[in-house]
Amino acid sequence: MSGLDMNIDELDEWQGYVQVSSDDLVDPMDDMEWTEVPKEDLVAPNYEAQWEKVPEWVDPIHEPIFIPTLAKGFKSRIGRAGLAASPPKEDPYNGDNPPLPPGQNRTTVGVEFEFSAAVARAEDFIADPHPQDGRYLSEALIDQNDDSARYMLTVRNRVIDVLRENGITAVKTEEKSTIPFKPTRDFGWLNSLDDMEENEKELEKWVGSYNWDPSQGHGVNITAACNQLAQQFVDFHIQNNLEFHKTRNASIDAVSKKVHTFIHRDHVSKPRAATLMAAAVQSLFKLSADEALNQAAEDQKQANEEIDPLCVQLPGMDLKYRTWACTIDYSVVMDGVGHVHYGKLPPGSIYDRKDEDGEWAHISPPFVYKWFPGELRTPILDYNHSETYPAIQKACAALRDAFRIHKPTSGIPSGIHIHIGQEAGWTLLHFKKFTTLWLILERCLQYLHRxxxxxxxxxxxxxxxGTSNLNRGLTNPGSRESVHMPDPNTEDAARYDAIMNKHIPVEQLPKDLRSMIGGVWRFNTIADLREALTSSIYDTSAVRCRLEGEKSSNEVEPWNTNTIEFRMMQGTFDAEHIWNWMAVCNSLVIFTRDSTQEEFYNGLGDMYSGKRYPWQVVGVPREVGLWFNSRREGPDHTGFFQYVDKDKVDWADPFMVRGHGDTHVLL
Incomplete structure (x- = not known):
């Protein structure tokens, strides 16, 4: 038995006893007796446990008010007796690798899909440019401004409806940060101009009927007419599958103006009576509509409380990440798309018309359509759950089967953003290792994309x-960013340099990376390192670190996702492509989390010596590496990722093909 073990066993059995008064507090330890334990073995973990027990040894009859002072004196007495704590064992990571909280540590993932969908003809005189396509094209949106809230919500709500029809838990969230919108009586977050157009056309067919009872007075007849006709109006909605809350005030007003024609009586109604009946029925119609709208709002509230069965629910998370949702991304513009992205256009693709000044204007692809700049997002998912990939496949297929979503092209600045999280959190050591690996591989990783x-x-x-605060601070010593760089001339920096040298074969690094990686390892908090990696106030870096904390990351909060966001991939609804890139991102996170000091050091050394490929070092599945290599340009497949159309979309077939796989018809 070691001395330390013996101390723990012996001291666990020892108890003291003392009766004290205020006069005894000067040195109350003299009455205490110790078992014969070598003083050099009596280290902090042992006697700290004992002085916490001091109140148990004091006779409670005598001066209980002095118990805290007695405990403090006991601790002090041990120190005076030469039983001070042994020096703490040296931490090989300088505190950067604290233990994570107990429990599960699932790798979480969330995906944001940016896309551009053709949703309406640009002008009424333009025929459907692709009549054979058959997917969604709205007539109600032709005369709407494509940046209006009603336009955006009509398409957004259609997206959610399609997902729900395909068994996906999706809700119509109030995206107040991206859609400046004030709901009105006629149009709210749930509404769609498409549905309202459908209601209006159907309601034009409605005819009510009320037989005037001559035995009753005018008041009784008017009340009965209002009740019966309003019920018939509601029944018509039910019989024709019309959702009542989608009927606008304008439709109700139009019905109320002709409702007197539905009242059958033997003699001609006086004008005043007809006016009163119309007003009463109109009022009752509006009351019924309000009730239906209130019920619809309650239904939506319940929908917003839904939770996707695959969602990983984290304490403190933003509740909008519990389901699939869709919002607007105004950065996904079509302004950069032109003839260069389509090559030779089929005959009839360009429309001519005179503008307001009488000059001829040409409307050419893609502007023969109105477009929707969307962003679909998943709930927080478990990367390793067997149903995560099938769920992404289902969502991709649902939208591609229903909408005319433009194929990927360099002219559309859309992207796929993948958030990787750690359920138990991140340590500063993990963050430093990840940052090191990213800086080394960043230029290599870009070749996996267009x-x-x-x-x-x-x-x-x-x-x-190239653009982070870290780079600017190191390359421009007098810059604003340089103020936040760690001082290299401190003992702390020297300790961190020593730790870095045990993890990284520094002599093998390119010279332009040595100072950056050296700077990374000298930061002593997660928050400071995260700030150093940002590129602007909005932080649009290829990898965006959404972490806060010191030696370990803070808990998840609505404004702090506790994730690393990978932003390098182009926009697509190819589920296989997304999943393969996700596998690469996951491998970077897990290798830097789980690799030992030696494994990390040797892995980086093998990369630079050519002994192993980076994908072998970090553990990217072989089939994923082969998939990417087969799609890289050049005879030896060493260039950028390239689609089969070589970034020349065929305007005769410009939309992603149906399904969840390759977005193009394979040649």
């Missing part, structure tokens, strides 16, 4: 190596 997603050319996935 050329325009290269961080050097895309403001929406900017290079961490």
């Amino acid at each position: 050329w325009d997603r290269s961080p050097d050319d895309n403001n929406w996935c900017a290079s961490v190596r």
Whole structure:
């Protein structure tokens, strides 16, 4: 038995006893007796446990008010007796690798799919440019401004309806941060101009009927007429599958103006009586509509309380991440798309018309359509759950089967954003290792995506190596960013340098990376390192670190997702493509989390020596690596990712094909 073990066993049995008064507090320890334990073995973990028991040894009859002071004196006495704590064991990570909370540590994932869908003809005189397509094209949106809330909500709500029809838990959330909208009596967050158009056309067919009872007075007849006709109006909705809350005030007003014609009586009604009946029925109709709207709002409230069965519910999470949802992304514009992205256009693709000044204007693809800039997002999912990938496949297929979603092209700045999280949180050591690996592989990873997603050319996935505060602070010593760089001339920096040298074969790093990675390892909090990696006030880096904390990350909060967001991939609804990139992102996170000091050091060394490929080092599945390599351009497949159309979309077939796989028809 070691001395330390013996101390624990012996001291666990020892108890003291003392009766004290205020006069005894000067040195109350003299009455205490110790078992014969070597003083050099009496280290802090042992006697700390004992002084917590001091109140148990004091006779409670005598001066209980002095118990806290006695306990404090006991601790002090042990120190004076030469039984002070042994020096703490040196932490090989300088506190950067604290233990994570007990419990599960699932790897969570969330996906944001940016996309652009053709949803209406740009002008009424333009025929359907692709009549054979058969997917959604709204007539109600032709005369709507494509940046209006009603336009946006009509399409957004259609997206949610399609997902729900396919068995996906999706809700019509109030996206107040992206859709500036004030609900009205006629149009709320639930509404759609498409549905309202359908209601209006059907309601034009409605005819009510009330037989005037001559034995009753006018008041009785008017009340009875109002009640019966209003019920018939409601029944007509039910019989024709019309949702009552989608009927606008304008339709109710139109009905009320002709309702007197539905009242059958033997003699001609006086004008005043007809006016009173119309007003009464109109009022009753509006009351019924209000009731239906209130019920619809209650139904929506219940829908917003739904939770996707696959959702990983984290304490403190934003509740909007419990289900699938859709919002607007105004950065997904079509302004950059032109003839260069389509090549030769089929005959009849360009429309001519005179503008307001009498000049001829040409309307050419893609502007023969009105477009919807959407962002679909998943709930928080468990990456390793067997149903996560099938759920993504189902959602991709549902939208591609229903909507005309433009194929991926460099002209549309859409992206796929993948959030990887750790249920138990992150440590500063994990964050430093991940950042190191990302800085080393960033330029290599860009070749897994289309050329325009290269961080050097895309403001929406900017290079961490080239645009981060860390880079600017190191390359411009007098800059604003340099103030936040760690001081390299401190003992703390020296300790961190020593830790870094045990994890990284620094001599093998390119010179331009040595100072950056050295700077990474000198940060002593997660929050400071995260700030160093940002590229702007909005942080549009290719990898965006949404972490807060010191040595370990803070708990999840609505404004703090506790994730690393990978933003490098172009927009698509190809579920296989997304899943393969997700596998790469996951491998980077897990390798940097689980690798030992030696494994990390040797892995980086093998990368630079050519002994192993990076994908072998970090554990990317072989089939994923082969999938990406088969789609890279060039005879030796060493260029950027490339679609089969080589970024020349065929305007005769510009939309993603149906299904959840490849977005193009394979040639």
